[in-house]
Every structure is written in C-alpha cells, then in structure tokens.
Amino acid sequence: MNYKLIKNNKEQKDSGALSLLPVDPQWTLDEIIMSPQVREAVDDAIAFCKNQKQIVEDWELGRFLKGDGGCLGINMHGSPGTGKSITAEAIAKAIGRQIIMVKLSEMIDSLQGQTEKNLTELFDTAQEGKHIILFDEADSLLSKRSSGTNNADATNIIKSHLLNLMDRKNVIVIFTTNFFKNYDRAFVRRILFNIHFPDPTKEELTKLWEFHLTPKVPKDVSYEQIADMSEGLTGGDVKHLTLKICTRLSSNRINRLDEASMKSIIDEYKKSIKQNANQQHQEIEIVEQNKN
Structure with missing residues (x-):
C-alpha cells in the first residue's frame, strides 16, 4: 500500500495539525461477495461518480446544487462485517482515486474551533487532490443534534460546519455505519446514495x-x-x-x-x-x- 504523507507525525505533534493520509485502495468489486441488489446500487454510485461532469454540468443539474457543485455523499449501512468498508475501497478503485480513511479520534479536538478547522482542511485536501473521504463508523459524527448542555452546543456547531462543507465542497464522501437510524435527517438529505448491506444469505x-x-x-x-x-x-x-x-x-x-x-x-x-x-x-x- 502506497502512502502519501500530507502532514507527518512530527509536524502533527508540534503544530496540532491534522494528519491526512490518502492511500491506494486495495479491494476490487469482483473480490467482494454481495447481493445483486447491493451490487446494482454500488454500480449506480460509481456511474454517477464517473459521469458527474455530464450530469451536473452538461445536463445543468448544477442549477440547484450549491457552491462548487455539492458534495457527493454515499452512505453504506448494515451489520458489522457485511463488507461496507472494503466496498468503499472498491468504489475508489473503480473510479481511479485514492482514499482518505478518517480516524474520528484524530478529527475531534478539544480546542474550541479546531475540529472545524480539521474538517475544513480535510475537505480542502480531498478536493484539491481529487481524493475520496471515508468516514468509518460515521454515526458518531452524523448522529441527531441535541441541546441543553455546553457539550451538546459545541457538538452541534461541528455538525453544522460539516453540513456546510457538504454543501460547498465538490468532494466524494463515503460514510459507513452500523447505526443508520441514529443519523440526523439533515445529513440524510445531503446523501445521494443510501445502500443497505444485509446479512449474507x-x-x-x-x-x-x-x-x-x-x-x-x-x-x-x-x-x-x-x-x-x-x-x-x-x-x-x-x-x-x-x-x-x-x-x-x-x-x-x-x-x-x-x-x-x-x-x-x-x-x-x-x-x-x-x-x-x-x-x-x-x-x-x-x-x-x-x-x-
């Protein structure tokens, strides 16, 4: 696996900067066992990614997309071990892009405003390098917004910032989760493809x-x-x-x-x-x- 280091570990420790590591995807769709229904949905997502310019620009769908064309969101949900994460790699490989696998523990920062800066840097890096972003176990970030505590207010600010980035940045983002029911509806509305991975027959x-x-x-x-x-x-x-x-x-x-x-x-x-x-x-x- 080839790693391209954007911020090395020393720089991250010294400056508090986020470490972003685009990697070459290893899996192909033909190596993954999935139902015909899931494969069809995945193929549709890949087709949109490959033909996004034609769909958004030539056919003028960009008229109702914000910013640079809007984030293309793909969400894969189902039980643990049903192949969601490796399918994300296969999608990246199918369209010939590297993938940034986000560790939410690194993304979330206790300093006020730093998490939002980390998210902005992530989306900017992905857009500039044409990388795909993968948020694994995304329900911890995309869960329903709450109120009543200082911690809830701070978390809501982070989620609102992510929603804004999804509106304004032309980036492919893949989310995987075992708890899709916990997603905030505002995120669901911004995700074009929601693909359920059932337990295997x-x-x-x-x-x-x-x-x-x-x-x-x-x-x-x-x-x-x-x-x-x-x-x-x-x-x-x-x-x-x-x-x-x-x-x-x-x-x-x-x-x-x-x-x-x-x-x-x-x-x-x-x-x-x-x-x-x-x-x-x-x-x-x-x-x-x-x-x-």
Whole structure:
C-alpha cells in the first residue's frame, strides 16, 4: 500500500495539525461477495461518480446544487462485517482515486474551533487532490443534534460546519455505519446514495467460505455444510474464523477439519459474540442509569 504523507507525525505533534493520509485502495468489486441488489446500487454510485461532469454540468443539474457543485455523499449501512468498508475501497478503485480513511479520534479536538478547522482542511485536501473521504463508523459524527448542555452546543456547531462543507465542497464522501437510524435527517438529505448491506444469505456464506478457506486447507467438510453452521454470521466473522481455524491447523491442535471440529469452532465463536453483546448491553444500561 502506497502512502502519501500530507502532514507527518512530527509536524502533527508540534503544530496540532491534522494528519491526512490518502492511500491506494486495495479491494476490487469482483473480490467482494454481495447481493445483486447491493451490487446494482454500488454500480449506480460509481456511474454517477464517473459521469458527474455530464450530469451536473452538461445536463445543468448544477442549477440547484450549491457552491462548487455539492458534495457527493454515499452512505453504506448494515451489520458489522457485511463488507461496507472494503466496498468503499472498491468504489475508489473503480473510479481511479485514492482514499482518505478518517480516524474520528484524530478529527475531534478539544480546542474550541479546531475540529472545524480539521474538517475544513480535510475537505480542502480531498478536493484539491481529487481524493475520496471515508468516514468509518460515521454515526458518531452524523448522529441527531441535541441541546441543553455546553457539550451538546459545541457538538452541534461541528455538525453544522460539516453540513456546510457538504454543501460547498465538490468532494466524494463515503460514510459507513452500523447505526443508520441514529443519523440526523439533515445529513440524510445531503446523501445521494443510501445502500443497505444485509446479512449474507446461505448462498453468499458459501461463497464467503470458498473465498476464505481455500482448497489447500485440509478439510473433510463441504462449504455448504459450513455455511449451514454459520447462519447469522457475516463476512467479517468468516474472516476471523478462518484465521482461528488456520492457526489451530498450523499448530497441530487439529490435524484436519471435519464437521465436528468445524461446528465446535463456530459454536465457540457464536457464544463469544453473544457474551460480548450482553456485556455491551449491560454497560449501556449502566450509562443510561447514571444519566438519570
């Protein structure tokens, strides 16, 4: 992966400047397993990106777009591990652009006005270099505006600034989220493409296992059988399970995958997911109780 350093780490520490790292996207659409409906929606987004000049200028849609033509927003939402982030890379690769993967922890600054400056620098850099911006887990930034506290007022100023940038800058911005329902309606109205990534079907799970668990991995169980055991899991889960399986095979903890060993590993993984979800739910309840 080729990195182009806009602000190096030393400069960032010395001056408080934002570090922006456009990268070459690695994934292609043909490598990603998705439903025909999702692929069609993604293809539409790519077609708009490629033909934006014709659509906006030649066909005069720019008459009702603000600033330099308006930000092209693409939002991808669905369960964790359904391929949203890698699809963002594939979109960038399809239209031949580098992508700036934004870390919101770096974007948000405690100094008054600095977060807005960071966002402006991000959009300016992306527009000048024709880069795509990716906000992963964007619900933390695009959530509904609130009121009543100083912190809420400061957050609302940041969100209003982002809305203004989306109106004024000619930039492609991709958002991904597991919590689309938390988005503020003002952001939803500015996003042209909203693409839902559903959990994989059995057929898609079979293809995911075929992609991850190659024929070179010693096994006496079919991909269809593994897909049956994996109901309710996503592509991200399949990736993690593949790493776990191959680690155990390489260390001789198991010699060859069969139906029993595969079921044991998947059941163990599902149990850990459920325990983690229960723990997170309990933590959220504690936070809500403390608020009250």
